[in-house]
Amino acid sequence: MELLHLRVLREVARRGSISAAADALDYTQPAVSRQLAMLERQAAQPLVERTPRGARLTAAGEALLRHAEDILARVDAAHAEMEAIATLRGGRVRISAFPSTVASFVPSGLRAFGDRHPDVQVKFELVEPGPAVELLRQGTLDVAVTSLSLAPGPPAGFRAHPLVDDPFLIALPPDHPLADLDEVPVAALAGEPLIIGSPQTCPDCEVMLMACEMRGFTPNRAYVVDDYGAALGLVAAGLAAAMIPELALSGKRADVVIRPLDARPVRRIVAMTLDTQSGSAVNDAMVTALADAASAYGAVRGTASFARG
Amino acid sequence: MELLHLRVLREVARRGSISAAADALDYTQPAVSRQLAMLERQAAQPLVERTPRGARLTAAGEALLRHAEDILARVDAAHAEMEAIATLRGGRVRISAFPSTVASFVPSGLRAFGDRHPDVQVKFELVEPGPAVELLRQGTLDVAVTSLSLAPGPPAGFRAHPLVDDPFLIALPPDHPLADLDEVPVAALAGEPLIIGSPQTCPDCEVMLMACEMRGFTPNRAYVVDDYGAALGLVAAGLAAAMIPELALSGKRADVVIRPLDARPVRRIVAMTLDTQSGSAVNDAMVTALADAASAYGAVRGTASFARG
DNA sequence: TGGCGGCCATGCGATCCGCGCATGGACGGG
DNA sequence: CCCGTCCATGCGCGGATCGCATGGCCGCCA
Numbered sequence: 296m297e298l299l300h301l302r303v304l305r306e307v308a309r310r311g312s313i314s315a316a317a318d319a320l321d322y323t324q325p326a327v328s329r330q331l332a333m334l335e336r337q338a339a340q341p342l343v344e345r346t347p348r349g350a351r352l353t354a355a356g357e358a359l360l361r362h363a364e365d366i367l368a369r370v371d372a373a374h375a376e377m378e379a380i381a382t383l384r385g386g387r388v389r390i391s392a393f394p395s396t397v398a399s400f401v402p403s404g405l406r407a408f409g410d411r412h413p414d415v416q417v418k419f420e421l422v423e424p425g426p427a428v429e430l431l432r433q434g435t436l437d438v439a440v441t442s443l444s445l446a447p448g449p450p451a452g453f454r455a456h457p458l459v460d461d462p463f464l465i466a467l468p469p470d471h472p473l474a475d476l477d478e479v480p481v482a483a484l485a486g487e488p489l490i491i492g493s494p495q496t497c498p499d500c501e502v503m504l505m506a507c508e509m510r511g512f513t514p515n516r517a518y519v520v521d522d523y524g525a526a527l528g529l530v531a532a533g534l535a536a537a538m539i540p541e542l543a544l545s546g547k548r549a550d551v552v553i554r555p556l557d558a559r560p561v562r563r564i565v566a567m568t569l570d571t572q573s574g575s576a577v578n579d580a581m582v583t584a585l586a587d588a589a590s591a592y593g594a595v596r597g598t599a600s601f602a603r604g
Numbered sequence: 605m606e607l608l609h610l611r612v613l614r615e616v617a618r619r620g621s622i623s624a625a626a627d628a629l630d631y632t633q634p635a636v637s638r639q640l641a642m643l644e645r646q647a648a649q650p651l652v653e654r655t656p657r658g659a660r661l662t663a664a665g666e667a668l669l670r671h672a673e674d675i676l677a678r679v680d681a682a683h684a685e686m687e688a689i690a691t692l693r694g695g696r697v698r699i700s701a702f703p704s705t706v707a708s709f710v711p712s713g714l715r716a717f718g719d720r721h722p723d724v725q726v727k728f729e730l731v732e733p734g735p736a737v738e739l740l741r742q743g744t745l746d747v748a749v750t751s752l753s754l755a756p757g758p759p760a761g762f763r764a765h766p767l768v769d770d771p772f773l774i775a776l777p778p779d780h781p782l783a784d785l786d787e788v789p790v791a792a793l794a795g796e797p798l799i800i801g802s803p804q805t806c807p808d809c810e811v812m813l814m815a816c817e818m819r820g821f822t823p824n825r826a827y828v829v830d831d832y833g834a835a836l837g838l839v840a841a842g843l844a845a846a847m848i849p850e851l852a853l854s855g856k857r858a859d860v861v862i863r864p865l866d867a868r869p870v871r872r873i874v875a876m877t878l879d880t881q882s883g884s885a886v887n888d889a890m891v892t893a894l895a896d897a898a899s900a901y902g903a904v905r906g907t908a909s910f911a912r913g
Numbered sequence: 914t915g916g917c918g919g920c921c922a923t924g925c926g927a928t929c930c931g932c933g934c935a936t937g938g939a940c941g942g943g
Numbered sequence: 944c945c946c947g948t949c950c951a952t953g954c955g956c957g958g959a960t961c962g963c964a965t966g967g968c969c970g971c972c973a
Binding site: 621622623633634637638641654655656657658659760761 | 948949950951952969
């Protein structure tokens with residue numbers, strides 16, 4: 296049984312003759328006649344009565360017609376939904392981001408996406424960069440805002456769309472000698488007690504370690520802490536200095552001093568998708584919305600940034 | 605979009621790879637691959653992610669899969685119903701009969717049909733032979749128990765299955781001179797006041813008139829009445845004699861005398877169907893049930909018939 | 914009552930779709 | 944580093960199915 300058979304049956308029922316149905320379906324009369332014959336052979340019984348004035352459905356034909364109407368309606372619905380998804384008037388996108396991005400540009404990106412594509416259902420989840428990659432691979436996520444850390448590009452099988460390069464700044468106790476400088480040389484941190492988390496759980500920390508490494512010293516990791524809020528508390532207490540990504544400072548504390556580093560280390564924040572999902576309109580739209588939000592956020596912040604005071 | 609496309613999508617979703625789906629569907633892998641590609645072209649977006657380890661549905665694919673599952677289930681249901689109707693385990697039959705048959709053999713025929721085919725829905729309507737033919741033609745009825753009267757066969761476009769030849773008997777007032785005979789010659793009715801309805805509304809009356817005609821006389825139609833109950837009342841009152849079909853006597857009155865006629869005029873009672881509906885299993889089954897009931901009824905009645913009582 | 918027109922079924926030839934086979938490329942595992 | 948698995952694509956062919964033409968049937972109308 297094929298959809299054409301059902302369309303033929305429906306049209307014969309509506310028009311009351313095989314010829315008229317053929318006309319409506321843009322087939323010739325013999326073609327429709329044979330389609331009907333085929334359908335009847337499969338049904339093992341007559342479905343339409345042929346009369347010299349036209350055609351009429353039998354009881355079995357009426358029974359099949361009820362199914363046909365529903366099936367064809369559902370097929371139309373499927374077509375409509377496919378078009379809706381393709382044109383971003385429907386569908387769903389599952390996205391994750393990690394805390395500092397959610398505290399900064401991601402919400403306005405989600406907001407913009409929702410405004411542009413109100414019919415697309417957005418599912419958001421707060422996920423750290425590490426687990427996010429695995430969830431993408433599993434297919435549990437469609438788009439993940441992650442940090443590439445030291446990697447020059449995305450892992451194999453993934454695609455990374457750059458959103459923003461987030462610079463690491465140095466957070467100092469207010470009375471720290473280096474706090475008087477407008478810009479702190481990384482080399483000046485040699486020997487200083489620093490707060491740097493474990494590279495295993497905190498990709499950002501690899502960047503910090505590498506920044507010191509490139510200046511020729513191994514940092515004095517007095518505190519192994521990979522939460523920036525906690526790190527700022529330690530800094531405020533005068534116990535150590537900490538490299539903090541700028542986005543992680545969105546809720547700044549007044550009791551620490553923030554200075555740029557001369558080496559301008561950054562973590563590259565990207566929207567990551569599965570390479571195998573390229574071509575998904577909704578993913579592209581979400582990435583675009585995030586990129587717009589990130590650049591808008593960077594522009595605003597760029598003008599106000601690093602102002603002493 | 606064709607059903608095969610949906611089957612392919614479903615199987616890919618279930619098996620997790622195009623190759624496995626092809627295997628399950630008894631196609632080659634390239635065939636399924638191309639079916640998918642075609643479906644995706646029509647959907648204007650990717651529906652499955654290809655990975656080196658297999659295949660997985662995209663969001664759009666999942667959306668289409670929901671439709672596909674329902675559509676395919678409905679197609680299966682349609683197949684099942686077609687088979688049920690073809691094998692008389694479902695479906696519907698609309699049947700009519702006229703009063704004297706409903707007072708005699710038709711009920712046991714309906715009962716037998718219901719016992720044999722309990723899943724077939726029976727719709728019964730009491731309809732006189734004249735209108736029944738029109739209802740058949742309209743398609744409002746599937747089977748009609750009618751009388752052929754004088755016609756040797758069914759009207760063009762119809763098929764008539766003989767059920768029983770119902771003989772006309774003569775009903776006489778008890779004190780009528782002809783009541784003494786075991787068998788009444790039609791010729792003896794010449795001049796006698798007779799009850800004969802209008803041939804326009806009562807096909808049976810044509811038979812009565814023709815019976816007289818063939819004996820060379822025009823009957824004395826003292827009463828134009830085409831209801832057999834009313835006619836028997838007139839007979840009982842001694843006003844006239846009446847030819848009554850045997851089946852119309854099922855509730856006999858004690859105050860009239862019934863005798864056979866020498867010419868043995870009959871009305872041929874048939875189950876009529878549309879010629880264009882030959883091949884309908886349920887119609888055939890109903891006709892068979894009626895024929896069985898009629899012959900059983902005839903056999904029983906045949907032994908008791910004509911007994912002077 | 915006989916021609917006529919509408920409706921449907923069927924034979925025939927051609928076309929195009931779609932399958933199978935064979936091949937190539939990509940990725941992961943041993 | 945090779946091999947196994949998985950998917951995409953080029954090619955050739957077989958068969959499904961369409962259009963055209965024809966024939967039969969019935970009803971209408973002159």
